[in-house]
Amino acid sequence: MAGDLLRFNQEQLEEDIQQALSDWHQMSRLESPFTALYLYRRFLQESLGNIQQATNRLLDLALEQLNREYPVHVDVLRGRYVEGQKADVVAGQLNMSQATFHRKRNEALPLLTAEIVRMEEAERSAYRQRMERRLEISASPHLFGRSERIAQLLTLIETTEAPWLFALVGIGGIGKTTLADALARRLIESPTFYGIGWTTARQTTFSVGGSLSARQQPTLSSAILVERLCKQLLGEEIFHVQRSAEELLLLLEEHLRAYPHFIVIDNLESVHDVGTLLPLLRRLANPSKFLITTRNSLYDEPDLYHITVPELEWKDSLALIRQEIEARNITSGASAKETELFPIYETVGGNPLALRLVVGQLHRHPLAAVLNDLVSARGSQAEALYTHIYWHAWSQLTPTEQDVFIAMPLVSEQGGRLDLLAAMCELEESELRQAVDTLAVLNLIDVRGDLYERRYTIHSLTRSFLHEQVIRWQQEALEAPA
Missing domain, CATH: 1.10.8 (Helicase, Ruva Protein; domain 3)
Known part of the structure; x- marks a missing residue:
């Protein structure tokens, strides 16, 4: 894919190389003709944002590689552009006529262009591999029913303006991590970002075989997040010198300001986790963009762009x-x-x-x-599934909220209005509204309808869960010693 992209721009790239060589000694360069090249972007970061140094380093490396097969052509280009000598002087130093000099120079430009194309293709391949190693999912799974949503999100994320913070929201197992992975893989090729970051707050892992296991890692605090991102984006070497938490944060903030990244923070599964980290993300965002995945809706956060991940049709x-x-x-x-x-x-x-x-x-x-x-709710697989998806949310509910949740299977798949739920649960509407708000925030119920009418229902899996498993949890709670 990288090769195709460069072939279509081969003529333009040759012109850009000619211009860059001509400007070798221009110290006040404000823009490089190589901005779109991954090789240049790496050199720009390594040169701490020095445009001229990054541009010349790319050319110098390409000339060094080309010198192995075409030393005379390289001598022509170095003498004329790097050393800044006139054509007749370089021709004399190389013991060739001016006509031969000009012929060699004209031959050298396509050769240098081809060498930079080769280097760029290798760089893009290496870059993609580096970015993919940061992702949690080892291989990109096939997605069903998400293409339109991905396209819409890519358009929003690739703009160089707000929103800067995104939240993929949905019940456990609905595919938030898979969708975030698909977005990150596509954005690896985006010219908008200098890199991809990924970290997770996951505390448990559920295998498709039906087993639930705890992950031995601390809760994701602001300090741990900064440390992980510094290690991932800036490299292990920055920890060779002892730095305070604030120094690390300043380094990360400066890096993300200069070189926009797309960063995923996966599995922020509680309101507390998100609330703790949001101030930090706001500080680090713009022009970098952050996407979190969470089971909790956070509509009270006005600068957080919500995307609800629905069930598959x-x-x-x-x-x-x-x-x-x-x-x-x-x-x-x-x-x-x-x-x-x-x-x-x-x-x-x-x-x-x-x-x-x-x-x-x-x-x-x-x-x-x-x-x-x-x-x-028989068997270890069923219990593990329900525990993975529902236990954390269930344990946060008040008795009234639990009662409303348990009553939801009485509502049709099309959903019931608030007055119907109030009659079913024998609650005042104000009390019911508060319970419904909590269930909606935790994505335990599905909210449907339009501006004028809202209906509330539950997923099919939730109906199965409420049939037996939740009754067992209630019984266990009653039998537990005080």
Whole structure:
């Protein structure tokens, strides 16, 4: 891809190289003709923003490489431009006629252009590999039903103006991390940013096999975030000298101001986490941009651009199910009809994590048994899934909020208005509104409708969860010693 990009601009690049050589000794350069080259962008950072030094370093390295095969052509260019001598003087030093000098110079420019193209392609490949190593997901997964949303977000993120802070919001397992990964991979090639950053606040990991494990890492504080980003973006060497937390922050702030980055902070799963870090992100943003993924809606933060990640539609869920069946070589499901697979969607909805969990168990169990286990909350896989997605939010609810949540399966998939919920729960509307606000912030309920009417409902997976698992949690809480 990099080669194609450069081939289309080959003629322009040759003109830019000619101009850059002519300006070799210009000390007041305000702009480089190599701005779009990744090689130049790296040299610019290494030269601490010195445009002339970065431009000349790129040319000097290319001349050094070219000298291995075309030393005479390089001598012509160095004598004329680097040493700044007139053509006849250089021709005399090289024992050639002026006609030969001009011929060699004209031959040298395309050769130098080809060498810079080769170097740039290698640099872009190395840059992409460096950026991809920073991402949490080792390989880019196929996305279903997200293309339009990704395109809209890329347009917003690549502008050199606000918004500077973005939040991908949604229930656990809905695909926030996968969507953030897709955005980051596409932005690796963006000329808007000098690099990609990625860090996570994840405390637990849920495998598609149905196991839940704790991650041994501290809670993501402001100081830890600054340290991680400094290490990732500025390199380990800055820690060779002892620096205070404020000194590290100033270094990071200066770097992100001079060289805009796109940075993902994944799995900020509590309002407290986000509230603690937002002041820091505001300080570091502009022109750099930050994207957080969280289960909590934060509409009270006016400068945080919210993107709610919805469930997959049926057709996209079916495509994901079939891909998982093929990838896992589940022969029993390879020829399954849509009608045979639809009960999966009816039970768990379009939650990608739950869909993968169901398919993963088809090696060992029939589909009906797997789905019954989810609805009845039987087995370690079902309990681990529900704990991963719901426990943290459930544990934050007041008794009234829990009661409203438990009543939600009585509402249709199309949703119920506030007055219906008030009648069902036997609550005053003001008290109910407060409970609904909390459930919406935690993305436990789905808010639908328009400016004039709002309706409230729940995901299919949440219906399954509320059928049995939440009753067990309530019972365990009652039986727990005071």
